[in-house]
Amino acid sequence: xxxxxxxxxxxxxxxxxxxxxxxxxxxxxxxxxxxxxxxxxxxxxxxxxxxxxxxxxxxxxxxxxxxxxxxxxxxxxxxxxxxxxxxxxxxxxxxxxxxxxxxxxxxxxxxxxxxxxxxxxxxxxxxxxxxxxxxxxxxxxxxxxxxxxxxxxxxxxxxxxxxxxxxxxxxxxxxxxxxxxxxxxxxxxxxxxxxxxxxxxxxxxxxxxxxxxxxxxxxxxxxxxxxxxxxxxxxxxxxxxxxxxx
Amino acid sequence: xxxxxxxxxxxxxxxxxxxxxxxxxxxxxxxxxxxxxxxxxxxxxxxxxxxxxxxxxxxxxxxxxxxxxxxxxxxxxxxxxxxxxxxxxxxxxxxxxxxxxxxxxxxxxxxxxxxxxxxxxxxxxxxxxxxxxxxxxxxxxxxxxxxxxxxxxxxxxxxxxxxxxxxxxxxxxxxxxxxxxxxxxxxxxxxxxxxxxxxxxxxxxxxxxxxxxxxxxxxxxxxxxxxxxxxxxxxxxxxxxxxxxxxxxxxxxxxxxxxxxxxxxxxxxxxxxxxxxxxxxxxxxxxxxxxxxxxxxx
Ligand SMILES: Nc1ncnc2c1ncn2[C@@H]1O[C@H](COP(=O)(O)OP(=O)(O)OP(=O)(O)O)[C@@H](O)[C@H]1O
Ligand SMILES: [Mg+2]
Numbered sequence: 001x002x003x004x005x006x007x008x009x010x011x012x013x014x015x016x017x018x019x020x021x022x023x024x025x026x027x028x029x030x031x032x033x034x035x036x037x038x039x040x041x042x043x044x045x046x047x048x049x050x051x052x053x054x055x056x057x058x059x060x061x062x063x064x065x066x067x068x069x070x071x072x073x074x075x076x077x078x079x080x081x082x083x084x085x086x087x088x089x090x091x092x093x094x095x096x097x098x099x100x101x102x103x104x105x106x107x108x109x110x111x112x113x114x115x116x117x118x119x120x121x122x123x124x125x126x127x128x129x130x131x132x133x134x135x136x137x138x139x140x141x142x143x144x145x146x147x148x149x150x151x152x153x154x155x156x157x158x159x160x161x162x163x164x165x166x167x168x169x170x171x172x173x174x175x176x177x178x179x180x181x182x183x184x185x186x187x188x189x190x191x192x193x194x195x196x197x198x199x200x201x202x203x204x205x206x207x208x209x210x211x212x213x214x215x216x217x218x219x220x221x222x223x224x225x226x227x228x229x230x231x232x233x234x235x236x237x238x239x240x241x242x243x244x245x246x
Numbered sequence: 247x248x249x250x251x252x253x254x255x256x257x258x259x260x261x262x263x264x265x266x267x268x269x270x271x272x273x274x275x276x277x278x279x280x281x282x283x284x285x286x287x288x289x290x291x292x293x294x295x296x297x298x299x300x301x302x303x304x305x306x307x308x309x310x311x312x313x314x315x316x317x318x319x320x321x322x323x324x325x326x327x328x329x330x331x332x333x334x335x336x337x338x339x340x341x342x343x344x345x346x347x348x349x350x351x352x353x354x355x356x357x358x359x360x361x362x363x364x365x366x367x368x369x370x371x372x373x374x375x376x377x378x379x380x381x382x383x384x385x386x387x388x389x390x391x392x393x394x395x396x397x398x399x400x401x402x403x404x405x406x407x408x409x410x411x412x413x414x415x416x417x418x419x420x421x422x423x424x425x426x427x428x429x430x431x432x433x434x435x436x437x438x439x440x441x442x443x444x445x446x447x448x449x450x451x452x453x454x455x456x457x458x459x460x461x462x463x464x465x466x467x468x469x470x471x472x473x474x475x476x477x478x479x480x481x482x483x484x485x486x487x488x489x490x491x492x493x494x495x496x497x498x499x500x501x502x503x504x505x506x507x508x509x510x511x512x513x514x515x516x517x518x519x520x521x522x523x524x525x526x527x528x529x530x531x532x533x534x535x536x537x538x539x540x541x542x543x544x
Contacts, residue, residue, distance in 0.1 A: 067453065090457075090458075093452075093455045093456060093457045093458075094455065095455075096452075096453065096454065096455035097454075097455035099453075099455075101453050101454075107446065107449070107450055109446075109447055109450070111265075120450075120454075121454045123251070123254050124451055124454045124455065124456040124460060125454065125455055125456075126250075126251045126460075128250060129250045168454075172454070172455075
């Protein structure tokens with residue numbers, strides 16, 4: 001692709017209900033081919049989106065760009081009205097408070113119990129103690145962990161740990177939930193439980209974006225599916241299916 | 247910042263101390279060692295300065311006048327000299343007083359044989375200086391006054407004392423600077439260690455939307471707490487060492503103690519407590535703040 005074409009700005013007015021907008025986004029790391037190559041993508045408020053594709057196709061890179069952990073090499077990203085290329089460093093925390101994030105490896109604080117892990121997210125955004133005491137038990141009930149609030153993290157199963165991580169991501173009532181292979185370390189039953197919880201959260205109005213390799217779940221849930229390959233989107237379908245690689 | 251966030255930050259600072267115990271203890275121990283040495287130096291130096299000062303206060307310049315100089319003229323010179331900055335006090339000794347003093351000191355009962363004052367022209371001014379190092383300038387000036395016959399001074403004492411004073415100031419200053427640098431280096435290591443141990447937690451905090459201040463503050467609080475503990479411990483130890491040392495010298499070397507005249511511990515501690523705390527907190531703050539800036543890219 002010639003640079004002249006890629007640099008062209010599309011003067012498109014972002015619709016009011018569009019929470020994520022990527023226009024011709026390219027991300028190159030210092031070595032190798034670009035991890036994302038001219039990606040254009042629009043996601044509306046309240047959507048549930050699966051992102052699938054081979055290993056190395058650029059899914060995690062896309063999630064990191066949405067978090068503003070990475071800055072695009074070229075193109076424009078707008079999330080919830082924040083232009084992520086131009087956002088000031090000091091505004092990033094405020095922006096991130098609108099996002100809930102879940103990773104494959106849970107990333108919990110192992111030296112603290114379940115309650116503390118969830119309350120932690122509220123302390124960081126300086127929620128008054130009174131509200132923390134109300135919100136944390138209620139969100140733990142949502143993820144079916146009400147009875148385990150005192151447990152240490154290493155006393156929990158993988159599925160329970162991921163539910164704690166989910167509770168932590170949700171307790172600050174994010175507008176968008178981003179999950180990068182949330183079921184990657186879980187067995188089928190626990191994977192389904194996590195997916196069902198995310199569907200339930202989505203039904204309550206949160207936009208949910210899930211990167212996954214779980215073919216069975218993707219095919220069963222009948223959601224929008226974006227398929228990536230070598231840094232480009234090769235398929236984007238409502239009620240899509242997991243495309244088999246040859 | 248909300249009140250409960252403030253307490254949360256302070257609480258995290260305390261918890262950090264416990265999270266990497268051994269590094270914390272090592273840092274507190276080194277700062278304590280540094281401030282302990284500082285405290286000892288300080289106590290010795292202030293005592294020495296006290297001795298020097300007492301000695302300096304005794305150093306005087308004596309100005310004698312030409313034959314026939316009237317008392318009024320002498321008093322005029324006195325008030326002229328009193329305007330000079332280096333002069334602390336001038337005592338006028340009349341011829342009679344000089345003779346009385348001489349009789350008392352050297353002649354005792356044999357003085358009856360004198361019918362008139364043999365020291366008729368020995369009226370003089372005894373000048374005490376605020377700063378002995380300025381003695382030469384004063385002497386030159388006094389010698390240039392027309393009615394002045396001679397100026398007696400104690401050159402050796404003056405230069406030695408001011409020399410010793412300077413030497414002590416330089417040496418102690420140098421040692422203290424080295425100790426402070428070592429302490430800052432150690433705190434910095436502790437905080438770097440804390441940051442690397444808690445990398446994951448810091449990352450999570452950033453994903454959740456913690457401000458830079460919120461991420462950094464607990465580490466700075468940790469440094470300050472280390473500084474506070476590191477200054478209180480040596481203050482307590484030096485207190486006991488100092489009082490014991492005074493007692494010991496007083497009981498074992500009775501002769502020496504009348505000569506040396508130690509400052510009471512309260513006088514030393516009046517300044518040592520605020521200085522040590524300020525140094526400890528300063529080291530802790532500076533060490534952790536710069537480290538956090540350098541290693542914590544949030
Ligand atoms: N920090 C990095 N530095 C250099 N190259 C990177 C970096 N991170 C990712 N890449 C490269 O970018 C490409 C896309 O990586 P990415 O992690 O986005 O893939 P992915 O779709 O998430 O793969 P997987 O399904 O295995 O998680 C890969 O070729 C990868 O090697
Ligand atoms: Mg990935």
